[in-house]
Structures are given as structure tokens and as C-alpha cells.
Amino acid sequence: xxxxxxxxxxxxxxxxxxxxTLKVKGIPYEYIEEDPAxxxxxxxxxxxxHKKVPVFxxxxxxxxxxxxxxxxxxxIWSQNPLVPADPYERAIARFWVRYIDDxxxxxxxPLCRSNDxxxxxxxxxxxxxxxxxxxxRCSGDQKxxxxxxxxxxVDIAFGSFxxxxxxxxxxxxxxxxxxxxxxxxxxxxxxxMDVPAIRDNHPDQEKLVACIMFMRDKLR
Amino acid sequence: xxxxxxxxxxxxxxxxxxxxTLKVKGIPYEYIEEDPAxxxxxxxxxxxxHKKVPVFxxxxxxxxxxxxxxxxxxxIWSQNPLVPADPYERAIARFWVRYIDDxxxxxxxPLCRSNDxxxxxxxxxxxxxxxxxxxxRCSGDQKxxxxxxxxxxVDIAFGSFxxxxxxxxxxxxxxxxxxxxxxxxxxxxxxxMDVPAIRDNHPDQEKLVACIMFMRDKLR
Numbered sequence: 329x330x331x332x333x334x335x336x337x338x339x340x341x342x343x344x345x346x347x348x349t350l351k352v353k354g355i356p357y358e359y360i361e362e363d364p365a366x367x368x369x370x371x372x373x374x375x376x377x378h379k380k381v382p383v384f385x386x387x388x389x390x391x392x393x394x395x396x397x398x399x400x401x402x403x404i405w406s407q408n409p410l411v412p413a414d415p416y417e418r419a420i421a422r423f424w425v426r427y428i429d430d431x432x433x434x435x436x437x438p439l440c441r442s443n444d445x446x447x448x449x450x451x452x453x454x455x456x457x458x459x460x461x462x463x464x465r466c467s468g469d470q471k472x473x474x475x476x477x478x479x480x481x482v483d484i485a486f487g488s489f490x491x492x493x494x495x496x497x498x499x500x501x502x503x504x505x506x507x508x509x510x511x512x513x514x515x516x517x518x519x520x521m522d523v524p525a526i527r528d529n530h531p532d533q534e535k536l537v538a539c540i541m542f543m544r545d546k547l548r
Numbered sequence: 549x550x551x552x553x554x555x556x557x558x559x560x561x562x563x564x565x566x567x568x569t570l571k572v573k574g575i576p577y578e579y580i581e582e583d584p585a586x587x588x589x590x591x592x593x594x595x596x597x598h599k600k601v602p603v604f605x606x607x608x609x610x611x612x613x614x615x616x617x618x619x620x621x622x623x624i625w626s627q628n629p630l631v632p633a634d635p636y637e638r639a640i641a642r643f644w645v646r647y648i649d650d651x652x653x654x655x656x657x658p659l660c661r662s663n664d665x666x667x668x669x670x671x672x673x674x675x676x677x678x679x680x681x682x683x684x685r686c687s688g689d690q691k692x693x694x695x696x697x698x699x700x701x702v703d704i705a706f707g708s709f710x711x712x713x714x715x716x717x718x719x720x721x722x723x724x725x726x727x728x729x730x731x732x733x734x735x736x737x738x739x740x741m742d743v744p745a746i747r748d749n750h751p752d753q754e755k756l757v758a759c760i761m762f763m764r765d766k767l768r
Contacts (some may be wrong), residue, residue, distance in 0.1 A: 375600055377647060377681055391639045403635040415623040419611045427597060459598055497706055 332357040333385040335371050337364060338531055339539045341488035342394040343382040348484050349398045350526035353405045394488075395425055398481055402546050410481045421475055424466050427486045430460045439496055440544045452504060455493075459510055462486065467512040472519050478524055487520050495536040552577040553605040555591050557584060558752055559759045562614040566712040569618045571745035573625045594733045614708075615645055617703055618701055640716035641695055644686050645705045649680045652709050659762045672724060672726050675713075679730055682706065687732040692739050699743055707740050715756040 334350070334357050336343030340403040350357050362371055362381055374383045374390035383390050391400050402410045412418045435455050442448040466482070467474050477483040490513075493504050507514040521527055554570070554577050556563030558685055560574040570577050582591055594603045594610035603610050604617040611620045622630045632638045655675050662668040686694050686702070710733075713724050727734040741747055 377643075377685060386636075389636055391636070392643055395645065396639050396642045399634055399642070400639040403638070415620055416606075416609055416611070418623070419616050419620040422616045422619070423597075423612055426616065465597060 330355075331385075331387050333360060334358070335360045335362050335368070335374070335383040335385070336364055337380045339536055339543075340381060342490045344488045344491065344530065345394045345484050346382045346384055346397050346401075347529055348487070349401050349410060351529050352408050352479075352523075353401065355401070355405055364442070395429065395475065395485065398484060402481070410479075410484065412440055412475070412480060413496065417476075420480050421480060424462075424474065424482045427461070427466075428482070428485045428489065431461075432486070436492065436496075437488060440540055442498065448500060455504060456509065457512060459505070463510045463513050465517050470512060470515075472516075476514060478522075479520075483516075487517075487526065490517055490520070492528055492536075494529055495533060495540055499537050499540060500535065550575075551605075551607050552578060553722060555580045555582050555588070555594070555603040555605070556601045557582055559756055559763075564708045564711065564750065565614045565636055565704050566604055566621075567749055568616050568707070568745055569621050571589055571629050571749050572630065572699075572743075574623065574627070575621070585668075587637060599613045615649065616700070616761070618704060621731045622701070628697075630704065632695070632700060637696075641700060641702050644682075644694065644702045647681070647686075648709065651681075652706070656709060659720075660760055666696050668698070668720060668722075671721065675724060676729065679725070679733060683730045683733050690732060690735075691732065692736075694736060699740075702738055704738075705757045707737075707746065710740070711750055711755075713752060715760055718753060719760060720758050739763065 332350075332355060334343070334346055336346070336359065338361060343411065347359075360368065360370075362368060367379065371381065372379055372384055374385060375381075375392045380392070382394055382397060383392055384400070385391075386400075386404070391397050399411055412421050431457070435451055435458065439448065439451045439455065442451060462474070471477050473479045473483050474486055490505060496502075497504050505513060505517065552570075552575060554563070554566055556566070556579065558581060564682060567579075575680070580588065580590075582588060587599065591601065591603055592599055595601075600610065600612070602614055602617060603621070606620075606624070607613075610693045611617050618633055632641050652675070655671055655678065659668065659671045659675065660709055662671055691697050693699045693703050694706055710725060716722075717724050723739065725733060
């Protein structure tokens with residue numbers, strides 16, 4: 329059997345992408361919970377450039393960066409494919425993953441950090457504008473999932489942030505992914521959370537909110 | 549024969565990646581030079597999300613984002629492969645492409661814009677720190693190319709910025725990619741520029757400097 333390890337933080341949306349991928353594919357793995365303040369020597373050796381999680385280790389060989397790990401796992405373990413087989417469909421999926429990584433990720437940290445209500449409202453407006461693009465362009469055809477009728481890498485990429493945003497909604501007592509504002513995304517999120525590998529593997533909401541509260545105080 | 553079109557700006561390092569890929573593979577294509585101030589309706593239709601070049605159009609179907617286009621072309625036209633066939637080598641290549649896109653691209657625009665010598669020196673120090681990572685980690689084994697003994701997608705990704713930096717060196721009368729400071733990268737750049745598809749296809753240096761000078765005045 330392959331030797332499969334994952335170094336992560338339990339609260340990281342990027343690590344969650346890899347956990348979901350492994351669960352979707354039914355791959356057993358050893359999970360190493362890293363301490364942000366005191367990372368293991370293995371992590372630093374495996375990812376000397378960024379020193380970040382997730383790091384996926386397959387038979388002793390490290391792979392870094394969440395989406396690169398997801399594509400790697402998908403190429404090695406072919407069951408329940410996450411990257412479309414058709415090259416054009418694959419390019420489209422990669423386009424949306426890139427959009428999500430560049431445009432959604434960039435507004436989440438400022439929102440976590442924000443201590444000012446007016447500033448937070450501005451950031452939320454920006455998040456809405458970026459969600460609007462996904463609502464209209466990506467999920468606009470009302471398929472069951474973002475990538476089409478079957479669950480794929482685009483769902484994993486966006487779902488990890490959507491899950492994190494639920495915690496921010498609780499934390500700031502605001503609604504961001506509202507059903508009225510984003511009917512397609514709202515339906516998608518319910519479909520997404522119904523996938524067993526997703527439903528059964530995500531951080532406890534209360535614990536996640538407490539963790540983000542703690543981290544944002546450290547970030548300031 | 550496939551209907552292949554590329555919408556671009558002649559001065560864009562991102563467009564240059566696609567041009568090089570098409571030339572390496574010997575794929576004939578129609579090139580549509582876009583006007584940054586007055587983009588064609590086709591471009592806006594093909595890339596409604598970002599409204600940016602490059603846009604690659606294959607049999608009427610658009611693909612956006614330079615590296616996604618390079619991977620797509622490589623998957624459709626298998627001659628002179630640019631993405632490694634081995635999944636682990638592929639993940640490593642993607643890691644470096646991502647590093648180059650996130651870390652090098654982010655410091656080029658501030659350098660173009662900078663009008664203050666002290667500020668520019670600080671940016672150049674940051675560029676050096678990021679080049680150092682590529683010098684030591686990526687090209688540190690003194691292979692002929694960044695991706696190994698054969699030319700690949702990592703060379704295309706970094707080469708497009710290295711080519712652009714040569715113009716910035718002329719413009720600001722500074723040395724950035726110095727032989728003494730970066731011996732591996734310097735050797736690599738000579739090997740890279742010796743590849744016929746690269747040597748014969750890059751913007752005229754003087755024209756590129758004039759263009760960047762014009763653009764930076766507009767950016768401020």
C-alpha cells in the first residue's frame with residue numbers, strides 16, 4: 329500500500345481541499361496536525377520555499393500547494409475523478425479554480441482581519457461582486473455542481489472557502505452567501521454539503537469561529 | 549486543419565508564453581493584436597470575466613489565462629511536450645510555475661511604476677530574494693533548463709518575465725539578472741535564448757522599453 333501523509337492545520341481551507349480529495353477517493357492516509365507557531369522539521373524540509381501547509385507526502389515525496397496536490401492525487405488515483413477528462417472541459421475547470429484562488433482567497437483575509445463595520449461592509453460588497461461572477465457565469469446553467477452534473481475540482485476549490493465564509497457569517501453576525509442574493513450558489517452549497525465525503529469531513533463551526541477569532545487578534 | 553487564433557498585446561509577457569508554446573510546437577495560428585484602450589468585441593465575449601489577453605481560440609472555443617492555455621495546447625498537440633509526462637515531475641513543474649506567477653509577477657508592476665530610486669532599490673532587493681529561490685532550488689542542480697535537461701513549461705513561465713526584466717534593466721540602467729549574483733540563472737538564460745522558437749520570437753528591446761515607458765506614465 330502507498331505511504332500517504334498529509335501535514336495540515338485543521339482550520340485551513342486549503343488543507344480541507346486535500347482532505348476532501350482523499351475522502352472522495354477513499355485513500356487511507358496519516359494526518360499530521362502542524363502547530364502554526366512550531367512547525368515540524370519535516371514540514372520545513374518538505375516545503376522549504378513557502379514553509380506552508382498543506383504538504384502531501386506520497387512514498388516520501390512531497391507535493392505542495394493545495395490545487396497542485398488535488399490534481400496530483402487525481403492523476404495517481406483515478407477513482408471518482410475530480411479533473412475533467414476532456415482537455416477543453418479541463419481548461420474551463422482550471423480557469424474557475426484560478427478565479428476562485430485569485431479573487432475569492434484575496435478578500436477573505438482582509439475580512440477576517442477587519443475590525444471596523446464600515447470597512448467590513450465594503451469588503452463584503454467586494455465579495456458579493458466576485459460571488460456574482462460565479463453565480464452568473466459558473467453556476468448560471470443550474471447544473472447540480474459548479475463543474476456540471478458531477479462533483480469536481482471547482483466544487484472542492486470554492487467549497488473550501490464557502491465553508492470558511494459560513495464561520496465568518498457567524499463571527500460577524502452577517503449574511504454573505506444569502507439564498508435571495510445568490511439562489512444558484514445557495515442550491516449548489518446544499519448539493520455540495522450533501523456529498524458524503526464533504527458532509528462528514530469539515531471542521532466544527534463553533535471551534536472554527538473561535539479559532540478565527542483567535543487568529544485575527546494575532547494578525548493585527 | 550484546426551482553426552487557431554490568439555488575441556494578444558505584442559508587449560505582454562503572458563501573451564509571449566502562448567506565442568512561444570505555439571512556435572515550439574510549430575502550430576500555425578492567426579494573431580489578433582488587441583488595442584488596450586479599445587479591445588475587440590470578440591475579446592470581451594471570449595473573456596467576459598477578466599477582459600484580458602491572452603485569449604486562445606481553438607475551433608471557436610476560447611481558453612483564457614496564459615498557463616492554462618499552455619497546458620491546454622500541450623494536451624491537444626503532443627509534439628515537443630512542455631508539461632512532464634510523469635505525475636510527480638508534473639506537480640513539481642506546476643509548483644515552480646505557480647511560484648513564478650505569484651512571486652515574480654507581483655514585483656514587476658511595482659518596479660515598472662516606481663519613480664523613486666530608493667523605492668526601486670528596495671523592489672530590486674525583493675526581486676533578488678525571489679530570484680535567489682529559483683537560483684538555488686529550481687536551477688541549483690545546473691541542468692540545462694529550469695525543468696531539467698529538456699526545455700519545459702517552467703522555462704516558458706520564467707523566461708517571459710526574464711525577457712521583460714531585460715527591458716527594465718535598460719530602462720532604469722540597472723543590472724537585475726547579473727551573472728555574478730545568479731550564475732545558474734545566467735547560464736540558464738543563455739541556454740533558453742538559444743532555443744530557436746525563443747530566439748526568433750521576442751519583442752524588439754528598444755520598442756519594448758519605449759512601450760513600458762509609455763505605459764508606466766499612464767499607470768501612475
